[in-house]
Amino acid sequence: MKYFVKRLGQSVFTIFAVVSFSFALIRLLPGGPMDYLRAQIMEQGGSSLSPEAINRRIEAQSGINPDEPVYLQYVDYMVGLVQGDLGQSVWYGDPVTSIIGPAIPWTVFLTASALFLAFTVGVSLGALMAYKEGSKFDVGSTGVGLVLNSTPGYVVALLLVAYLGYRYNVFPTGGRYNSAIDPGFTLPFLRSVLYHGAMPIASMAIVGFGGWALSMRGNSIRVLGEDYLRVARLRGLSTRRIALRYVARNAILPMYTGLMIAIGTVFGGAVIIENIFAYPGVGFYLVKSISARDYPLMMGGFILITVAMVIGITIADLTYGWLDPRAKGGASRESY
Amino acid sequence: MSPTDGESPDDSETTTDREPTPQGDREDRALDAIAGNDDAIDPETVTGVDRSVTGGERESGSPAISGHDHTGRAPAVGDATDGSPAVRSDGGEGSDGARTSSELRSDGGTRSEGNVSEFEQMADVTLSKNERRRQWFDEKILAPARIVWDDWRARFGLVVVTVYLFMGLVGPRLVAAPSPNQGPRLLGAFRTLEYPFGTTASGVDILSQLVYATPAMLLMITAGAVFTVALGTATGTLAGYKGGRVDSVLMTITDVMMTIPGLPLTIVLAAVLEIEGNPIVIGVLITINAWAGLARAIRSQVLTLRDAEYVEASRIMGIGTPKIIASDIVPNLMPYITMNFVRQARAVIFGAVGLYFLGVLPYNSNNWGVMMNAAVNRAGATSSPAAFHWLLVPMVTIIVLALGLTLLAQGADRVFNPRVRARHAKTVESDDDGDEEGGTGGTTTAATGGL
Numbered sequence: 134m135k136y137f138v139k140r141l142g143q144s145v146f147t148i149f150a151v152v153s154f155s156f157a158l159i160r161l162l163p164g165g166p167m168d169y170l171r172a173q174i175m176e177q178g179g180s181s182l183s184p185e186a187i188n189r190r191i192e193a194q195s196g197i198n199p200d201e202p203v204y205l206q207y208v209d210y211m212v213g214l215v216q217g218d219l220g221q222s223v224w225y226g227d228p229v230t231s232i233i234g235p236a237i238p239w240t241v242f243l244t245a246s247a248l249f250l251a252f253t254v255g256v257s258l259g260a261l262m263a264y265k266e267g268s269k270f271d272v273g274s275t276g277v278g279l280v281l282n283s284t285p286g287y288v289v290a291l292l293l294v295a296y297l298g299y300r301y302n303v304f305p306t307g308g309r310y311n312s313a314i315d316p317g318f319t320l321p322f323l324r325s326v327l328y329h330g331a332m333p334i335a336s337m338a339i340v341g342f343g344g345w346a347l348s349m350r351g352n353s354i355r356v357l358g359e360d361y362l363r364v365a366r367l368r369g370l371s372t373r374r375i376a377l378r379y380v381a382r383n384a385i386l387p388m389y390t391g392l393m394i395a396i397g398t399v400f401g402g403a404v405i406i407e408n409i410f411a412y413p414g415v416g417f418y419l420v421k422s423i424s425a426r427d428y429p430l431m432m433g434g435f436i437l438i439t440v441a442m443v444i445g446i447t448i449a450d451l452t453y454g455w456l457d458p459r460a461k462g463g464a465s466r467e468s469y
Numbered sequence: 470m471s472p473t474d475g476e477s478p479d480d481s482e483t484t485t486d487r488e489p490t491p492q493g494d495r496e497d498r499a500l501d502a503i504a505g506n507d508d509a510i511d512p513e514t515v516t517g518v519d520r521s522v523t524g525g526e527r528e529s530g531s532p533a534i535s536g537h538d539h540t541g542r543a544p545a546v547g548d549a550t551d552g553s554p555a556v557r558s559d560g561g562e563g564s565d566g567a568r569t570s571s572e573l574r575s576d577g578g579t580r581s582e583g584n585v586s587e588f589e590q591m592a593d594v595t596l597s598k599n600e601r602r603r604q605w606f607d608e609k610i611l612a613p614a615r616i617v618w619d620d621w622r623a624r625f626g627l628v629v630v631t632v633y634l635f636m637g638l639v640g641p642r643l644v645a646a647p648s649p650n651q652g653p654r655l656l657g658a659f660r661t662l663e664y665p666f667g668t669t670a671s672g673v674d675i676l677s678q679l680v681y682a683t684p685a686m687l688l689m690i691t692a693g694a695v696f697t698v699a700l701g702t703a704t705g706t707l708a709g710y711k712g713g714r715v716d717s718v719l720m721t722i723t724d725v726m727m728t729i730p731g732l733p734l735t736i737v738l739a740a741v742l743e744i745e746g747n748p749i750v751i752g753v754l755i756t757i758n759a760w761a762g763l764a765r766a767i768r769s770q771v772l773t774l775r776d777a778e779y780v781e782a783s784r785i786m787g788i789g790t791p792k793i794i795a796s797d798i799v800p801n802l803m804p805y806i807t808m809n810f811v812r813q814a815r816a817v818i819f820g821a822v823g824l825y826f827l828g829v830l831p832y833n834s835n836n837w838g839v840m841m842n843a844a845v846n847r848a849g850a851t852s853s854p855a856a857f858h859w860l861l862v863p864m865v866t867i868i869v870l871a872l873g874l875t876l877l878a879q880g881a882d883r884v885f886n887p888r889v890r891a892r893h894a895k896t897v898e899s900d901d902d903g904d905e906e907g908g909t910g911g912t913t914t915a916a917t918g919g920l
Contacts, residue, residue, distance in 0.1 A: 147725045158741050283871035285819040288864045291851060299852040394762050401732030405823045419733060423740050423829045435737045443728045
């Protein structure tokens with residue numbers, strides 16, 4: 134329980150640090166986003182705007198009032214964020230929250246499905262490879278795994294778009310769902326969502342499962358040689374019990390920490406994938422904001438991606454202690 | 470995988486296989502096993518050689534030769550059952566073990582008259598400078614090279630990396646610089662010898678673009694990998710070794726850095742900082758928070774090392790923390806660090822090309838990602854088969870390089886295994902003139918006794 138509280142506190146601190154960091158980026162850099170924003174507004178409004186009017190607009194868009202001293206600006210910015218105010222998009226003219234907010238579930242849907250798919254397929258394949266160690270199947274799968282592990286997700290995505298999207302028209306090449314169908318919890322809508330999400334998810338999962346399979350294979354082979362496994366066999370335990378409780382569990386546990394780093398990789402990769410498939414998720418808007426020099430949108434997107442990732446990693450971290458009772462806080466060591 | 474969890478049969482094989490024949494030879498076989506400690510050898514400092522072995526003792530049993538393995542790995546235990554010498558290497562500092570080996574090898578025939586106390590005995594054979602240089606070269610460079618060449622994965626990786634290095638260093642002098650209207654527009658790949666990879670929509674030779682993009686890419690990859698590995702190793706070892714408050718402060722920073730998504734952070738920083746397209750800056754920017762994951766992993770490895778006896782000994786002797794980390798801790802982590810260097814290099818390629826493809830990074834010269842971007846945005850390479858080669862060529866370039874790096878990392882792991890390396894060092898095994906046979910013997914053992 135103590136660990137639980139401590140871990141949650143750390144997550145909150147991370148989010149706080151990222152937000153402060155983004156404030157520093159926008160506000161403190163000379164010639165940075167604030168100056169650019171001012172120039173943008175003056176261009177739009179011409180010279181008719183008074184300095185006060187310009188500052189008011191800057192405050193509306195970025196949530197920062199340039200008249201106040203820096204620490205007050207910081208407090209205002211933080212309070213605004215806690216209330217869910219991420220400023221206003223220059224490009225779209227809407228509040229950033231109403232643009233990025235609806236996009237988040239879609240990005241989480243893509244990344245979570247891809248991660249889940251890659252992990253389960255990879256782990257099952259790796260276990261199978263370990264049991265058939267040295268066979269043709271094992272050698273072949275290892276080769277395939279190595280090649281997939283050396284392929285970036287966007288390469289697979291581009292190949293999928295070119296072949297399955299344009300050349301054979303099997304899957305749609307953009308969008309989140311068929312716009313002719315009303316969003317809702319209906320079967321046709323869900324099917325449309327899966328249909329549109331299939332290629333983005335596939336391109337992230339295909340490059341992911343090779344790595345999981347290879348590490349699962351290595352871990353399983355190591356566990357299969359352990360003494361306690363021989364004892365388990367001598368005790369006459371069923372093969373099924375040995376495979377699941379003894380081998381699988383001990384082989385998967387070390388990979389669970391890798392899962393946390395993978396969450397970050399997949400989230401980052403999703404930025405590129407979403408743009409290839411024109412899938413309006415957070416990453417799609419993030420890149421759009423860069424090309425439009427829409428700083429409020431960019432910062433909002435970045436902060437929300439980070440929050441989503443922090444939540445994902447915290448969940449993974451907290452469930453680890455539940456999966457592996459041996460994991461304890463190890464801060465009681467002597468310091469040199 | 471820690472280097473110590475391998476088994477020792479390989480060594481006992483080398484040490485015990487032979488019948489006890491001429492003693493000099495016998496010891497040579499034994500001393501193979503401790504050749505892992507190829508540290509700088511300074512003959513001037515070495516004076517004494519183990520002389521406890523006199524004629525009578527030798528008949529009755531096995532002379533114990535004890536070498537000191539510098540890095541403290543690889544306890545090479547010889548099997549003494551058939552009367553061959555037992556070789557023991559204890560973890561610890563000092564390089565006289567290797568010294569002992571060459572001494573014993575060269576004076577094998579004269580030892581029976583040695584009745585002097587072992588502390589007074591002087592080495593009676595010294596190596597000439599030239600010999601020493603050759604020995605150093607053999608152990609430091611040739612042996613690792615032979616190990617790498619022995620493994621098909623490492624060989625493939627090495628060839629691939631060499632080809633790319635060649636492409637980056639010499640390529641631009643051999644291939645004409647890319648310029649518009651060099652050839653026909655959108656010529657497919659492998660149609661003509663003049664433009665092997667085809668041309669772009671504006672008639673630029675794709676091969677030439679590829680080659681001219683390589684130097685900047687290599688620079689970027691190296692910068693990113695060096696940055697990550699240096700920072701990650703420094704943070705991880707310091708936090709793991711020091712413990713206490715240093716550890717918790719460093720790990721809090723690390724955890725925060727780790728939870729920030731890398732590529733979005735790079736995108737935001739590149740947009741806000743208005744950096745130029747300098748490849749070194751871009752390389753560092755792409756791996757801006759990748760060091761955190763490495764630091765975490767290295768810290769947990771250090772935790773298992775910090776209480777090892779030789780580290781404790783250094784600590785009691787009052788050696789400073791930086792020195793202990795540099796000479797006791799880091800050498801043990803070298804395999805892991807090298808693997809991560811290569812892994813980071815791959816991550817830089819993936820990230821850089823991906824972001825250049827999106828068009829969110831500044832650039833001042835062409836590169837593989839910009840080529841892909843142009844192919845998709847200007848020629849619609851995903852929808853039109855005529856321009857598809859323009860997209861495919863840079864993609865294959867990336868995959869081959871990444872695959873080469875992956876395989877090289879797997880092979881490089883063997884180089885750090887002292888037992889594998891011992892089998893590949895010629896100087897320790899054979900006499901000065903019998904290089905060939907020694908070499909072949911070494912290679913065959915290594916081929917069978919892999920990791």
